[in-house]
Amino acid sequence: MDEGFRRRRRSERASGPKRGDGLEPILKEIDELIGLEPVKDEIFRLVDFARVVSLKKDRDLPVSNLTFHMVFTGPPGTGKTTIARYIGRLLYELKLLRKEKLIEVDRSALVGTHLGDTARLVQDKVKDALDGVLFIDEAYTLAGGGGATGKTDPFGQEAIDTLLKLMEDHRERLVCIFAGYTTEMRRFVEANPGLKSRISRTVEFPSYGGDELFQIFESLVEKNGFNMTEDARDEARKVIDDLARNADENFGNAREVRQFFEALQPIQAERIAEHLDEVDDIDQIDNETLMRIEEDDITYYAEHL
Structure with a gap:
């Protein structure tokens, strides 16, 4: 060699x-x-x-x-x-x-x-x-x-x-x-x-508190390229506080928060899809709109839990 x-x-x-x-x-x-x-x-x-x-x-x-x-x-x-x-x-x-x-x-x-x-x-x-x-x-x-x-x-x-x-x-x-x-x-x-x-x-390993669960939710939103309106953020906080308040020994902690986040995505997509026929050009829907979670998405989730 x-x-x-x-x-x-x-x-x-x-x-x-x-x-x-x-x-x-x-x-x-x-x-x-x-x-x-x-x-x-x-x-x-x-x-x-x-x-x-x-x-x-x-x-x-x-x-x-x-x-x-x-x-x-x-x-x-x-x-x-x-x-x-x-x-x-x-x-x-x-x-x-x-x-x-x-x-x-x-x-x-x-x-x-x-x-x-x-x-x-x-x-x-x-x-x-x-x-x-x-x-x-x-x-x-x-x-x-x-x-x-x-x-x-x-x-x-x-x-x-x-x-x-x-x-x-x-x-x-x-x-x-x-x-x-x-x-x-x-x-x-x-x-x-x-x-x-x-x-x-x-x-x-202790259970997460409400503040920590909401931080986990925010990190999931950010890591996946989404953004939230302030109203959506307030509604999401209420949902997560309720999850933490009602937690028992079988509560899934971060797993529950991930499921919440994943459930929001088809809800958000369905809301956006409803407006596709209202625009002359699909390019009128900008990327920020496509990646924005709104208050209606959170309230729909909360009402259908």
């Missing part, structure tokens, strides 16, 4: 981005997320700890058998999957994971219908997630209700037992994050001592 080529490739590698260079930008992205202040604090503490562990490993200093397996608890739509992806990116930048990836699964991806199926399914998913993060949503369903009902679930228990063994076998190459409702997840962890002993921390 041409020595000049080797030198050029070495120079390119030396001048290119290095693992670790992306750490601060990721932390900045997390800090700029709407709400989730206690979650951010916990993630920043995790990063401080991980930095020290990474430094010790770089210097061949002794490090105890540490793991970064976690439990995420809280209602749906509060950013658990998003934060899990960030954790994968952070641990990759800190050289504690070899790959920047997240594999998301739930009970249906881990539990088979016949004897022996479950162990194989779990092994396959763990293999896919090796050197990255395995995110298990609604993990409590593996225990027939998370230990809350006392029901036995042999297939779910087989998935848990197989996963525990693989977590131990691949402790240097796998981070598992178990997620679900707060009460169910606490019971699930308490009912599985082997799992509890392997969890390094639990992160509680």
Whole structure:
């Protein structure tokens, strides 16, 4: 091989981005997320700890058998999957994971219908997630209700037992994050001592308040190129305040706001389409009009909830 080529490739590698260079930008992205202040604090503490562990490993200093397996608890739509992806990116930048990836699964991806199926399914998913993060949503369903009902679930228990063994076998190459409702997840962890002993921390995700939900809505409007009249903005705020006021434990938080935003788009389009026959030239409808959400769009949505 041409020595000049080797030198050029070495120079390119030396001048290119290095693992670790992306750490601060990721932390900045997390800090700029709407709400989730206690979650951010916990993630920043995790990063401080991980930095020290990474430094010790770089210097061949002794490090105890540490793991970064976690439990995420809280209602749906509060950013658990998003934060899990960030954790994968952070641990990759800190050289504690070899790959920047997240594999998301739930009970249906881990539990088979016949004897022996479950162990194989779990092994396959763990293999896919090796050197990255395995995110298990609604993990409590593996225990027939998370230990809350006392029901036995042999297939779910087989998935848990197989996963525990693989977590131990691949402790240097796998981070598992178990997620679900707060009460169910606490019971699930308490009912599985082997799992509890392997969890390094639990992160509680709070519901969003009305102000935060409205900020999320405004960000969706802006990111998708729409604009709102002031009257539309006031009406949207009322809708979102009502959503927050009537929220229960099953409230979807940011997911509900996204559904609201997505439902507005066909309503807005139908309003505009009604006026197409009234113009001689379709070019008379300017781009601002096409991308404007008006008060009537919001009130129509509210009346047809």
